[in-house]
Amino acid sequence: MSSTDTYKKQHKPRSAFNTRTEYLEHELQVMAPRRWRPNLPFRDYRFEFEDWVPAMAATIGKIVMVAAVVGAFAAPLGLSPEFVVENSRFELLIAALLFVVLVSGFLNPTANLAGTHGPLIPLIPLIVASGGHPMALGVLIGVFGFILGITKGGSLLAKLTSNGVCGGLLLYLGFIGITSQISKLFAWAESFDMAYIAFVIIISTILMYAWLEHMKLRWLAIPLGSVLAGVIAYALGAPFEFSTEPGIPNMNPAYWWGEDTGWQLGLPSFEHFVAVAPFAVLAVAMWSPDFLGHRVFQELSYPPKTERVLMNIDDTMVSTAARQTVGSLLGGGNLSSSWGTYIVPAAIARRPIAAGAVLTGLLCVIAAIWGYPMDLAIWQPVLSVALVVGVFLPLLEAGMQMTREGKTTQSAAIVIFSSALVNPVFGWSLTVLLDNLGLIGCKERGKTLGHTGRWIIPGLTFGILCAVMTGIGMFPGIPPLLSAFQH
Structure with missing residues (x-):
């Protein structure tokens, strides 16, 4: 295909294809996103x-996750739910x-949207x-994050991660996510002595998802599952009311970062930056396996010849870092x-x-200004079902698909085991090192990476992350090293 060919010239109407799936796949194959230049509808x-x-x-997901992060900061700081x-x-x-x-809509459509860093919430x-x-x-x-993005460190770490390691990581994240949401759903229902509502919702969701898989309509799982969960919960008597009224939040950064x-x-002062430095290193280290999992899921779901529309890991890091910096400076x-x-x-x-x-x-603009959709999105049955069918079940399926061949199961088992011991960052970094050294997984793969890819980069990555996690007390049974120095 000539580089002068444009999407507009190659686009064909839906009527030119036998099925809608064929039409959507052709759309992905003919698109040619412009990197850091205007992309127009x-x-x-x-x-x-x-x-x-x-x-x-x-x-x-955004409403729920942002509220969770802000709430995790607000609780120890003594700030109100209204804040x-x-x-x-x-x-x-x-x-x-x-x-x-x-950014993602117009300037660089291969940079994924900048969302929320969920795994960091327990550390807040x-x-x-x-x-x-x-x-x-x-x-x-x-x-x-900006440094890692512009040096292409993210894509380098992704290349050094085998299918077995990545598949095991997806399996772990998918399973942990599903069990967490089921526990939260039952805790919610038990809080008003109607635990059977959670059971009915989960059974209904399983049957709905199986039917959608059979009909090849799995992409409808989130809207249909959210509606189903909300209707069942309300019909069975679960309490719900709208409380967030329409309005525009305070947009003045001086208000958010005021003394009173x-x-x-x-x-913040210099001491504040020193205090958060280890956590910032860990947060950015968590990006690589997270970003890698998202790109791999695209690769598994998209048809062949769609490399141009796949998520660019380094560009996503740069845009996410910019969004983080601007958001924090403004008061978010x-x-x-x-x-x-x-x-x-x-x-x-199958959409770009x-x-x-x-x-x-x-x-997001409508939800923020109108207010009422925020109440519905964070209602536990709607939230839990949306996350399970939209994120965690697909992650499980993708992980299983990546660990079906060869010796990938060895690496997958180790990354799950070591992630359960500490966290996914530890599991990923340790297993990448063991896998690339040829101690587990495919022995021939490590020989093609050279000394740099085989042990130098994985070894440095693992060592730095272990030092950071030791400093802030993330290893079970080992007290934080930083607190010992402070005392």
Whole structure:
């Protein structure tokens, strides 16, 4: 295909194909996104009704995850639930207007949307207890992420990760995610003594997902599952009410970083940056396996000859780092990463990044200003089912698909085992080192990587991450090294 051929010339109407799947696959094959240049609707891509699926899933996931991050900061700082809602609405507008639409929708459609860093949420209380400041943490994550992106460190680490390691990582994340959401759903139902509602919702979701798989309509799982869960819960008597009223959050950064307003912390000092540095290193280290998993899921879901529309790991790191820095400076509390609740449903629906990104931005703006959709998105049955069928079940399926051949199961088993011991970052970095050395997995693969790819880069990565995790106390049974120095 000539480089002078454009998407507009090669596009064919739906009527030219026997099935809609063939049409969507042809769209992916003829697109040629322009990197860091304007990409325009109808010239470079089109909108299809399938784009609403990742947009809806991403909006639901975004509301929930941002609220979780801000809430994790707010609790130890003694800030009110009203602050959490207000800052979450502010973050939705920042993400939608400045980055989702502008970057992924128009300037670089191979950069995935910048979402929320979920695995870092459990560490936030420790960050605050260590004297951390949300702005200091966000800015350092942005700086470190930008360095990794422009040096192409993210794509290099992705190349050094075998199918077995990546498949095991997807299996672990998928299984942990599903069991977590089931536990949360039962805890929610038990809180008002109607645990059977959770059971009915889960059974109904399983049957719905199986039927969608049979009908090859799996891309409908998120909207259909969310509606099904909400209707069943409400019909069986689960309590629900709208409480977030329409309005625009405070858009003044001086308000958010005031001494007596917003976060009530003022601007960070040098000591705040020192306190959060280890956590910022760990946060950016978590990006590589996260971003890799998202790109691999695209590769498994897309047809052949679609390399040009696949997510670019390094560009995604650069845009995520920029979004993190700007959001933190303006007053937001979100911690950014690749947007999983967007890219996974988009890949299932066989849609590229750009069109759904524009719709995601639109829905985020509507949710932030209208207010009421935020209540619905964070209602436990809607939230849990959307995450299970839209993210975690597909991750499980992709992981199984990647570990079916050769000796990939050895690497997959080790990464699951070591992730369960500490966390996925430890599991990924350790297994990449063992796998590339040829101790597990395919022995021949390591011989093709050279000394740099075989042990120098994996060894340095593993050593640095272990030092950081030891310092902040992430190894079970080992006290934080930093606290020993502080005392």
